[in-house]
Amino acid sequence: MYSLEVINLSKHYTETLLFKDISFEMHPGEVMAITGWNGSGKSTLLRIIAGLVRPSSGKVEMSIQGESIPKELRRRFVGMVAPAFSLYEELTALENLEFFCKVRGIAHNRESSLQMMERVGLAENAHKFCRNYSSGMKQRLKLAQALIHNPPLLLLDEPGCNLDSKGMKVVESIISKQRQWGMTVIASNEKREVDYGDRVINLSE
Amino acid sequence: MIAKVLLTIWMTVIIVAAFLYADAAVGFPGETSRILFFHVPQAWVATLSFLLSMIASCVYLARRNPKADNLALSAAELGFLFCLLATASGSIFAKAAWGSFWNWDPRETSIVILLMIYGAYFALRSAVADPEKRRVFAGVYAILAFVTVPFLVFVVPRITASLHPEDTMNPAKPGMDPKTLKVFLGSLVAYTGLFIWILRLRLRLLNLEGMQEPEFVVREKIDPEGEKP
Amino acid sequence: MFAVTTLIAVSFSIGSFRIAEADRPFLYAVLLWIILVFSALSGLSRSFVKEEEGGTMDVLKLSARPQSVFLGKLFFNLTLLGALELIIVPAFILMMNYDIQLPTFFTAMVVSGGIGLGGGTTIIAAMIAQASARGALFSVLSFPLLLPLMITAIKGCEKAAVGANSPGWPEVRIAVAYAIVMIVMSLLLFPLIWEE
Numbered sequence: 001m002y003s004l005e006v007i008n009l010s011k012h013y014t015e016t017l018l019f020k021d022i023s024f025e026m027h028p029g030e031v032m033a034i035t036g037w038n039g040s041g042k043s044t045l046l047r048i049i050a051g052l053v054r055p056s057s058g059k060v061e062m063s064i065q066g067e068s069i070p071k072e073l074r075r076r077f078v079g080m081v082a083p084a085f086s087l088y089e090e091l092t093a094l095e096n097l098e099f100f101c102k103v104r105g106i107a108h109n110r111e112s113s114l115q116m117m118e119r120v121g122l123a124e125n126a127h128k129f130c131r132n133y134s135s136g137m138k139q140r141l142k143l144a145q146a147l148i149h150n151p152p153l154l155l156l157d158e159p160g161c162n163l164d165s166k167g168m169k170v171v172e173s174i175i176s177k178q179r180q181w182g183m184t185v186i187a188s189n190e191k192r193e194v195d196y197g198d199r200v201i202n203l204s205e
Numbered sequence: 206m207i208a209k210v211l212l213t214i215w216m217t218v219i220i221v222a223a224f225l226y227a228d229a230a231v232g233f234p235g236e237t238s239r240i241l242f243f244h245v246p247q248a249w250v251a252t253l254s255f256l257l258s259m260i261a262s263c264v265y266l267a268r269r270n271p272k273a274d275n276l277a278l279s280a281a282e283l284g285f286l287f288c289l290l291a292t293a294s295g296s297i298f299a300k301a302a303w304g305s306f307w308n309w310d311p312r313e314t315s316i317v318i319l320l321m322i323y324g325a326y327f328a329l330r331s332a333v334a335d336p337e338k339r340r341v342f343a344g345v346y347a348i349l350a351f352v353t354v355p356f357l358v359f360v361v362p363r364i365t366a367s368l369h370p371e372d373t374m375n376p377a378k379p380g381m382d383p384k385t386l387k388v389f390l391g392s393l394v395a396y397t398g399l400f401i402w403i404l405r406l407r408l409r410l411l412n413l414e415g416m417q418e419p420e421f422v423v424r425e426k427i428d429p430e431g432e433k434p
Numbered sequence: 435m436f437a438v439t440t441l442i443a444v445s446f447s448i449g450s451f452r453i454a455e456a457d458r459p460f461l462y463a464v465l466l467w468i469i470l471v472f473s474a475l476s477g478l479s480r481s482f483v484k485e486e487e488g489g490t491m492d493v494l495k496l497s498a499r500p501q502s503v504f505l506g507k508l509f510f511n512l513t514l515l516g517a518l519e520l521i522i523v524p525a526f527i528l529m530m531n532y533d534i535q536l537p538t539f540f541t542a543m544v545v546s547g548g549i550g551l552g553g554g555t556t557i558i559a560a561m562i563a564q565a566s567a568r569g570a571l572f573s574v575l576s577f578p579l580l581l582p583l584m585i586t587a588i589k590g591c592e593k594a595a596v597g598a599n600s601p602g603w604p605e606v607r608i609a610v611a612y613a614i615v616m617i618v619m620s621l622l623l624f625p626l627i628w629e630e
């Protein structure tokens with residue numbers, strides 16, 4: 001159904017080479033782990049796949065049933081979590097989710113949003129303002145934001161960042177659910193998270 | 206090579222002719238009308254480069270070929286230079302002919318605005334770190350600036366004429382006698398030639414710089430605990 | 435705040451002098467628009483800078499269509515400008531004793547000028563949010579683009595004050611045309627700025 005192809009991806013900034021000639025293919029049910037030293041380019045690689053950053057060379061192709069998805073539309077099929085991401089502090093968690101649903105054009109109502117909050121374990125705190133959220137709660141909300149549109153491709157950059165063991169269980173359940181029908185790419189240095197992957201690419205080699 | 210020599214000779218001829226061959230125009234104090242041979246072509250080149258820069262920017266945004274952006278940049282640099290020259294020569298003329306260096310008549314205003322646009326363009330380029338983004342942003346700005354030009358052309362003359370009821374300079378279209386016309390056109394050609402020559406040089410330089418394979422700093426494999434991740 | 439402070443400063447320093455009646459319409463128009471433009475320049479970049487600094491820009495890029503983002507920001511900027519004008523213009527008129535013969539013309543000029551102001555600067559705000567040296571850069575970039583609009587608006591206000599009624603309000607039309615052109619071009623070019 002879906003597939004992701006990464007072909008000869010390289011990225012360099014002025015004089016620093018991040019990585020060169022990364023290629024791999026993915027199909028539903030697979031989990032890829034990207035690992036490497038701090039600064040090796042894991043986050044950048046994920047951002048390139050998401051379409052946020054242009055590679056210096058090579059390309060990323062995502063397809064549905066053989067039809068390639070143009071870059072502008074890729075964001076509809078991708079959900080991403082990253083440490084650098086933030087959600088709107090002035091809004092409550094629920095309002096944040098509803099905003100992103102609206103902006104993505106996804107049908108939603110109070111119920112469905114609350115369900116999503118439950119899934120990430122934030123149901124009791126749904127009406128709190130994000131600025132009052134702890135970092136772990138924020139991380140869970142980010143996960144929720146990445147899932148609202150049921151993306152075939154999930155990009156998780158350090159998903160366990162700031163999470164306690166309960167939070168990690170949430171991440172696990174998300175990954176296993178995603179395995180049933182979609183693709184996941186995890187970038188991390190934590191052995192536990194890297195172990196979720198069927199395959200591993202080490203950017204420091 | 207030959208072109209360069211010819212251009213140099215041609216330019217010299219024009220400069221000499223500007224002073225000795227053509228007659229000073231009637232109605233202008235002293236010899237001041239001779240500025241026509243220098244000032245107008247400079248302004249012409251300045252505007253031409255802006256157009257060129259804008260078109261190159263469009264090409265870049267469509268194709269993302271860095272050479273197109275190099276062309277946009279070179280054209281902008283040269284355009285800026287000629288714009289400065291035009292402003293300076295215009296000021297000198299203004300002082301000699303009307304007694305003050307600056308008057309805000311339509312032509313002067315437009316050239317200053319062009320100068321500001323160029324300045325803003327360079328400021329933008331130097332403020333963006335990522336080269337790819339820099340090119341895109343610069344290109345977008347060039348197009349936006351160009352879009353405001355028709356408004357300027359339309360609006361400025363109506364406004365400044367009525368704000369400052371001074372004689373607006375219009376030596377560009379006096380009845381030119383044949384000698385003056387010849388020298389003027391010759392100067393136009395000379396300046397355009399000069400522009401093209403320097404443009405090509407600058408473009409070549411930028412393209413060569415771009416072609417260099419960046420020497421990548423080999424990053425230290427930091428291994429704090431002697432373990433692989 | 436900037437606007438109010440400037441307004442008070444201007445009124446204080448000029449109000450005490452007797453400016454010749456004949457010069458007033460023009461001079462006041464100039465001052466009004468200087469206050470409006472510079473206040474706008476100090477405030478309009480906020481909407482994008484806030485996204486960049488808050489870290490929400492990436493999530494937004496991933497969630498929303500570029501055109502929607504632009505229109506949203508534009509709408510916000512226009513609202514901000516509208517509020518600014520609503521406060522400043524009447525205050526200016528009162529404090530400076532600005533005698534306006536043709537109020538509808540004047541209002542139309544202020545409104546259309548405001549829309550042009552927002553239309554021309556929103557995309558610039560988006561650019562500088564992703565660059566360095568933001569505050570100064572915003573003014574430097576916006577000013578050359580805004581000049582035709584400013585000149586037109588000043589002229590229009592002057593005419594309205596003096597009572598020189600031109601059929602069809604040409605200055606307002608020019609301002610509207612400017613606004614339309616800038617907004618359309620920005621809409622087309624914005625995706626290039628927004629997506630990398």
